[in-house]
Structure formats: C-alpha cells, structure tokens
Amino acid sequence: MADKYTVWQNATVVAVRPVADGVQRIEFAPETHVPVKPGEHIDIEVTLGDRTDTRSYSIVDGSESGDRFALSVYRSPVSRGGAAHMHALQPGDQVRLTQPLQDFPLRVGAESYALVAGGVGITAMLGMARVLRALGADYTMHYVGSTRSRMAYLDELAAEHGDRLVPHITDEHGRMQVADLLASVPRHAELYMCGPIRLMQEVRRLWDRDDRDPTALRFETFGNSGWYESQPFVVEVPQYGAEVEVREDESMLEALERAGVDMMYDCRRGECGLCEVRILKLDGKVDHRDVFYSERQKEPNTKMCCCVSRVATEGARVVIEAS
Numbered sequence: 001m002a003d004k005y006t007v008w009q010n011a012t013v014v015a016v017r018p019v020a021d022g023v024q025r026i027e028f029a030p031e032t033h034v035p036v037k038p039g040e041h042i043d044i045e046v047t048l049g050d051r052t053d054t055r056s057y058s059i060v061d062g063s064e065s066g067d068r069f070a071l072s073v074y075r076s077p078v079s080r081g082g083a084a085h086m087h088a089l090q091p092g093d094q095v096r097l098t099q100p101l102q103d104f105p106l107r108v109g110a111e112s113y114a115l116v117a118g119g120v121g122i123t124a125m126l127g128m129a130r131v132l133r134a135l136g137a138d139y140t141m142h143y144v145g146s147t148r149s150r151m152a153y154l155d156e157l158a159a160e161h162g163d164r165l166v167p168h169i170t171d172e173h174g175r176m177q178v179a180d181l182l183a184s185v186p187r188h189a190e191l192y193m194c195g196p197i198r199l200m201q202e203v204r205r206l207w208d209r210d211d212r213d214p215t216a217l218r219f220e221t222f223g224n225s226g227w228y229e230s231q232p233f234v235v236e237v238p239q240y241g242a243e244v245e246v247r248e249d250e251s252m253l254e255a256l257e258r259a260g261v262d263m264m265y266d267c268r269r270g271e272c273g274l275c276e277v278r279i280l281k282l283d284g285k286v287d288h289r290d291v292f293y294s295e296r297q298k299e300p301n302t303k304m305c306c307c308v309s310r311v312a313t314e315g316a317r318v319v320i321e322a323s
C-alpha cells in the first residue's frame with residue numbers, strides 16, 4: 001500500500017562526522033526547504049546489494065529555514081543493512097529522501113513531561129527537549145545507554161538541559177530499573193519514548209500495570225532492534241502458493257513483496273499492525289519486534305507484524321496466512 005501523500009526529493013550530503021561509538025551524524029541539504037518539527041523523521045532510499053530499499057530515521061535537528069537537517073545513524077550488529085549504506089555516505093553524495101514526516105508529534109500543554117531515550121533513540125528526543133525547554137515546560141529527559149562513549153550528544157545535552165537530563169549509564173550506575181524510573185514520573189505527566197524494544201516493552205508493561213492514562217504514553221520505534229540476532233528463515237504462504245527465504249538483512253514483509261505477494265502495510269515500523277499475518281505453523285520461535293501487540297497478544301505466537309518481527313531460529317520455517 002503506497003502512501004500517496006509522501007513527497008520524495010533529492011538531497012545532497014553536506015557533512016558527516018562520528019558523534020559516538022558506531023553513530024554517524026549525517027547532514028543533508030534538501031531540494032525543498034521545510035522547517036523541521038520535533039518528532040519528525042524522513043524515509044530515505046538505501047542500496048542493499050543489488051536492490052534499493054527504504055529506511056526511516058528520526059531527524060536530530062535542522063536549520064530554521066529548512067535548508068539543512070541532520071540524522072544520526074547507529075550501525076548495530078543486528079542492522080538490516082541500511083545502516084552500512086548510511087555510514088558510507090560522504091559529502092557531495094546525492095540521495096533520495098522524503099520531506100519530513102510526522103508520526104510522533106509533541107503535544108504542547110501537558111502539566112509535565114518525561115522523555116525516555118534508549119541509545120540512538122535519543123535522535124527522536126533532542127528536538128522535543130529543546131522545544132520543552134524553550135517553552136519553560138516541566139520536563140525530565142532520561143537517557144539510557146550502556147557506556148558514555150556510545151551515547152551520542154551526551155555532553156551537549158548536559159550543557160543544554162542541566163539537571164533536567166538524567167543519564168542512566170549501565171557501566172557507571174548499573175542496570176537501570178524501569179520501575180524506579182516510572183516511579184519518578186508524576187501520574188499526570190505525558191511520557192514520550194524511543195529506544196530498544198526491551199526498554200519500551202517494559203515501560204509499556206509498567207505503565208499499564210500502574211493503570212496510567214494510555215493516551216499519555218507515546219512512543220516511536222524503527223523496528224530494527226530485536227530480542228535475538230537476525231537470522232535467515234523461510235516463509236510459506238499457501239494461499240498464494242509462495243515460499244521465500246527471508247534474508248537476515250531484510251524483513252519478512254520485504255521478502256514477501258519480492259515474492260510477489262500483495263501485502264497490506266502502513267508504518268513498516270511495527271506500530272500500526274496493518275501488516276499482521278496469521279501464523280499457521282511455526283518451526284522455531286518468533287522474535288516479536290513490534291510495539292503494536294501487548295505481551296499477552298504476543299505470547300501464543302499466533303500472529304506477527306511481518307514488517308519488523310522475525311523467526312528467531314536460523315533456517316526455521318513459518319507458514320502464514322496473509323490478510
């Protein structure tokens with residue numbers, strides 16, 4: 001299902017530099033100048049071997065006129081291949097990308113805010129924190145990382161936000177307890193988060209357990225972090241007579257499209273549930289990487305969001321019914 005409202009354009013890479021271990025900041029000069037708002041992202045074409053695909057990245061910051069903006073991309077061990085392409089970009093390179101897209105808007109006017117960023121999820125939060133500071137809002141920004149050297153923009157954030165920034169650095173303070181973090185968040189606060197699936201799932205679980213307002217919990221994910229390393233597996237769709245191998249650097253949705261199966265989708269990030277497939281038979285276990293289903297819905301392994309979730313066992317086979 002293509003999005004007819006997405007506007008693609010050309011852009012030129014104007015600067016690149018590392019901002020943390022494994023994290024590259026890449027600045028672009030887009031053809032069309034649109035000022036960036038907090039929570040926005042772009043989709044960008046990436047080359048994966050002999051094919052072109054798209055990836056989504058949060059916009060870290062942009063100029064007032066919209067003639068420049070920056071992304072920061074982490075190249076993780078479980079990257080689906082797009083990060084390698086992004087890290088190879090150099091000044092002068094031409095790319096195809098969308099104008100800024102908004103799926104994670106900041107609602108202005110709440111009594112209090114908690115921002116929770118894990119790892120490179122900070123890229124979705126920098127702009128929000130800056131706006132909240134400019135508005136004089138009551139906010140706290142929790143930034144979770146394994147080690148200081150892997151936490152992009154940490155020093156800049158500390159200088160900008162002072163005590164409102166609360167770093168949780170595992171190798172300095174031990175593993176953060178999500179329950180303690182949530183206990184510090186006032187009940188009337190809105191919480192915005194972006195980070196690894198484990199962190200977000202735990203925040204969601206405790207948010208529900210504490211019977212907090214579900215509309216006050218907002219999150220964004222790009223579906224590239226899982227519980228297990230990505231492995232190749234086989235998917236079979238009897239209703240289409242199709243069988244295809246899902247490579248480790250592609251999603252099940254991408255593999256099904258490659259096999260000519262007409263699939264429904266929207267976000268391609270594990271958020272909307274539109275790409276749901278029913279699992280008829282599974283040899284192996286599912287690595288649920290979406291934030292659409294609750295834990296209870298995930299547990300029986302009877303359905304999965306095929307844009308991000310995978311079969312965790314190498315060479316395993318899953319038989320599905322596509323909607």
Ligand code: FES
Binds near residue numbers: 290
């Ligand atoms: S397309 Fe939205 S969850 Fe897969």
